[in-house]
Amino acid sequence: MGNFLVKTVINGIALWIAAWVVPGITFGTSSDTWQVVRTVAIVALIFGLVNALVRPVAKLVSLPLIVLTLGLFVFVINALMLQLTSWLAGQVDLAFHVQSFFWDAVLGSLVVTLVSMILGFFNPADD
Numbered sequence: 001m002g003n004f005l006v007k008t009v010i011n012g013i014a015l016w017i018a019a020w021v022v023p024g025i026t027f028g029t030s031s032d033t034w035q036v037v038r039t040v041a042i043v044a045l046i047f048g049l050v051n052a053l054v055r056p057v058a059k060l061v062s063l064p065l066i067v068l069t070l071g072l073f074v075f076v077i078n079a080l081m082l083q084l085t086s087w088l089a090g091q092v093d094l095a096f097h098v099q100s101f102f103w104d105a106v107l108g109s110l111v112v113t114l115v116s117m118i119l120g121f122f123n124p125a126d127d
Contacts, residue, residue, distance in 0.1 A: 004048070006123055011051075012044035014115035015096075021111050024104030028095025043096045047085045055081050078109035 019025040027039050058077050059066065065073040083105045086098035098105050 003123075008041075008044050008048050010116055010119045010123065011047050011112075012040045013119060014112040015044055015047060016040050017115050018108040018111040022104055022108045024099035025108045026095070026097050026099075028097075030095065039094050039096060042092075042094055043085065043089050046088050046092075047081070050081050050085050050088070054084065075106060075109060075113075078113060079105035082109045082112065 015025075016027070019027050027036055027043070030036055030039075055077065058080065059074070062073060062077060066077075079101060083098055083101055086096060086105075089096040098108060
């Protein structure tokens with residue numbers, strides 16, 4: 001349970017940094033800090049569930065493309081997971097949105113991957 005919590009916090013930080021770096025990813029326009037923190041936390045939970053449940057199936061189905069592109073298609077899958085998270089957040093009325101697929105979702109997934117990888121090095125639960 002503790003490892004899931006740490007990974008959710010890492011996802012939340014990575015998503016927040018992606019929203020800060022990529023102009024097409026937003027957490028709404030609220031000036032209330034706690035509202036933004038709550039939104040980031042819930043979106044991080046949604047993103048974690050999407051990555052745990054949908055991403056393995058998507059990678060299995062697209063395995064030939066992953067092999068053909070020497071793994072680069074994984075960036076497209078990550079962008080699709082970010083886009084799916086945006087759609088699911090909209091369904092539960094959260095202020096998280098990814099504008100376009102190519103620039104915003106792909107660039108955002110790259111930022112999320114890099115930040116998660118860097119922060120993951122400091123995760124003592126992965127030892």
